[in-house]
Amino acid sequence: MDLRIEPATVADVQLAKKQHARFWGDRDLRDLHQLPLVHEFGETCLVARAADGGSSDDDLVLGYILGMVTPSAVGYIHLVATRDDVRGLGVGRRLHAAFAEAAKRHGALRLKAITNPLNAGSIAFHTAIGFEASTVEDYYGSGSPMVVFRRELG
Numbered sequence: 001m002d003l004r005i006e007p008a009t010v011a012d013v014q015l016a017k018k019q020h021a022r023f024w025g026d027r028d029l030r031d032l033h034q035l036p037l038v039h040e041f042g043e044t045c046l047v048a049r050a051a052d053g054g055s056s057d058d059d060l061v062l063g064y065i066l067g068m069v070t071p072s073a074v075g076y077i078h079l080v081a082t083r084d085d086v087r088g089l090g091v092g093r094r095l096h097a098a099f100a101e102a103a104k105r106h107g108a109l110r111l112k113a114i115t116n117p118l119n120a121g122s123i124a125f126h127t128a129i130g131f132e133a134s135t136v137e138d139y140y141g142s143g144s145p146m147v148v149f150r151r152e153l154g
């Protein structure tokens with residue numbers, strides 16, 4: 001699939017929120033799509049588009065990854081999602097590769113992401129692209145574990 005991966009814009013994040021169910025299904029994660037992320041961490045907030053730009057404004061975002069580099073040199077992935085009609089085609093893998101390059105340029109030595117233990121698709125995806133997964137009890141407070149993914153950057 002011919003893709004362009006480039007810095008995400010405010011309009012991209014707004015479109016991803018508008019089409020939220022196409023990226024996240026029944027889960028409502030719209031509150032996590034804060035626009036300051038794009039303003040303040042623009043180098044590590046990326047969007048994947050069809051190389052030809054898509055057929056309309058509603059077709060501009062095939063996937064996105066919003067993240068940042070922490071002071072301890074971790075490239076932290078806050079959100080990654082691909083649209084329901086392009087899954088399994090390598091869009092998520094390419095977004096991650098582009099994020100890893102951007103994070104490295106900004107000093108990251110390793111990558112980290114988290115997911116809900118019930119999100120089997122996310123666990124399979126992160127494992128397939130080279131992350132190690134471990135469950136951290138109480139990550140989200142008492143009785144709320146999360147799966148933490150880690151990968152060293154070579």
Ligand SMILES: CC(C)(COP(=O)(O)OP(=O)(O)OC[C@H]1O[C@@H](n2cnc3c(N)ncnc32)[C@H](O)[C@@H]1OP(=O)(O)O)[C@@H](O)C(=O)NCCC(=O)NCCS
Nearest residue numbers: 080081082087088089090091092093115121122124125128
């Ligand atoms: C997780 C997600 C981003 C994967 O994106 P994608 O574009 O389908 O992933 P890719 O096509 O690049 O797949 C990369 C690898 O992961 C594997 N993979 C991806 N999703 C998978 C799934 N649901 N089950 C098993 N393997 C999966 C692919 O088989 C592929 O492995 P391979 O290269 O060895 O064949 C996408 O399914 C998604 O947006 N899910 C909803 C949002 C979400 O849960 N995000 C993660 C929250 S932390």
